[in-house]
Amino acid sequence: MRRARTRGVVARLGRSAAALALLCGPVAGAWAATALQATRLVVAAEHGEASIVVRNDDPRPALMQVWIDDGRAAAALEELDVPLQVLQPLLRIEPHTDQAIRVRALRDDRLPIDRERLYWLNVMEIPRRAPAQDTAATAQADAIEVAVRSRIKLIYRPAGLRGTLQEAGAGLRWQVLAGDAGVRVRNDSPRVVNLASARSGDGRIAALEDGSVPPFGERTFQWEGAAAAVGKAGITYEWIDDLGQVHSQQTPP
Numbered sequence: 419m420r421r422a423r424t425r426g427v428v429a430r431l432g433r434s435a436a437a438l439a440l441l442c443g444p445v446a447g448a449w450a451a452t453a454l455q456a457t458r459l460v461v462a463a464e465h466g467e468a469s470i471v472v473r474n475d476d477p478r479p480a481l482m483q484v485w486i487d488d489g490r491a492a493a494a495l496e497e498l499d500v501p502l503q504v505l506q507p508l509l510r511i512e513p514h515t516d517q518a519i520r521v522r523a524l525r526d527d528r529l530p531i532d533r534e535r536l537y538w539l540n541v542m543e544i545p546r547r548a549p550a551q552d553t554a555a556t557a558q559a560d561a562i563e564v565a566v567r568s569r570i571k572l573i574y575r576p577a578g579l580r581g582t583l584q585e586a587g588a589g590l591r592w593q594v595l596a597g598d599a600g601v602r603v604r605n606d607s608p609r610v611v612n613l614a615s616a617r618s619g620d621g622r623i624a625a626l627e628d629g630s631v632p633p634f635g636e637r638t639f640q641w642e643g644a645a646a647a648v649g650k651a652g653i654t655y656e657w658i659d660d661l662g663q664v665h666s667q668q669t670p671p
Contacts, residue, residue, distance in 0.1 A: 451476030452511065452543050454568050457662045458612070459521065459539055461502065463529075463577040467522040470570075472541060474511040481544045482509040484519055486537050486572060500537055501526035502574065523574060531576045533608040533633035539572040571612065571630065579608045584665075586611050587657035590631065592669050594618060594653070600640040601653065605631040614656040614664050619671065 455471040462468065474480040484504045485495055505520040519541065523529060545565050586607035593602045601624055605611050613629035616639065624639040631637050651671040656664045 451478075452480050452482065452541075454541060454570060455516075456570075458571045458573065458658075458660065460573045460575055460660050461521055461523050462575045463523065467505075467520055469518040469520045470539070471516050471518055472509070472511065473516045474513060477513050478546070479513060480511045481546075482511060483507065483540075483542045483544055484509065485540050486521070487540060487569075488537055491538070491569065501528045502537060502572070504539075521572065529574060529576070532579075534576070534579070534610045535574045536610050536630055536632070537572040537574065538569050540567060540569050542567040571610075571628075573610050575609075581607055581609070583609050583611075583659055587659070587665055588667055590655070590657070590667070592616075592653040592655070594651075595638070598641060600624070600638050602636055602638045603631055603655075604636040605633060608633045612658045614658050616653060616655040619652040619654075 452472055452474045455473060459468055459470045472482065484507050485498065486500050486502050486504060487493055487498050488500050490498070501524045503522045503524055505522055509517055509519070511517045519539075521539065529535070542565050586605065586609040589605075589607060590611060591604040591606070593604075595602060601616065601618065603613075603616070610633060611631045613626050613631065616624040616626060618624075618641070622641040622643065625642045626639055653669045654666065655668075656666050658664055
């Protein structure tokens with residue numbers, strides 16, 4: 419009964435949460451008292467679940483809504499159906515404390531066994547309502563608080579994959595396309611490789627967007643700006659490991 423009630427609350431918040439996230443999530447200059455303690459989360463099949471810590475540095479309790487999407491950042495909660503579960507989709511975090519967000523892999527045929535798959539973990543602080551006893555000034559200040567949404571990469575990793583992430587990151591194959599058509603990168607490994615940057619030998623920078631290259635797949639990125647030099651070849655790129663560490667690689671000219 420308790421689980422059904424929780425799911426009902428989340429469902430009722432779904433449309434308003436999606437709207438708040440669209441309007442307020444990427445607001446420049448918005449500040450949140452809560453913060454995730456990592457930039458990505460990996461759920462390994464052999465463990466079945468993983469967790470990430472969120473901290474509340476505010477003197478007031480924080481109410482958080484947590485959900486997973488499949489790459490559709492603007493989708494309403496009722497439109498999402500993923501084979502991963504947030505064990506506590508609504509969190510109350512006491513002042514100046516940490517709390518773990520736990521994600522569990524479901525027994526679902528949609529989870530691959532031969533490659534990783536990228537999902538996204540969303541954590542949004544629900545704005546507080548101004549208490550009735552607050553002064554008019556305090557109430558007005560509270561009324562303009564916005565919902566700040568954090569969205570990080572969530573990778574499902576099957577057991578027994580060949581190779582390592584280090585090999586996958588170093589083994590990316592790059593092709594500079596003719597004219598100003600951009601650059602294509604190929605990932606022949608079963609792992610998701612997340613890029614931090616890519617620069618051509620002539621000084622052009624690739625617009626990476628989310629920067630992920632899927633397993634056994636490829637991405638094409640456009641260049642930002644014009645070439646800075648002439649006659650130089652090769653690509654210098656950076657990829658990010660599970661701990662958020664950045665590794666630099668350079669392709670031969």
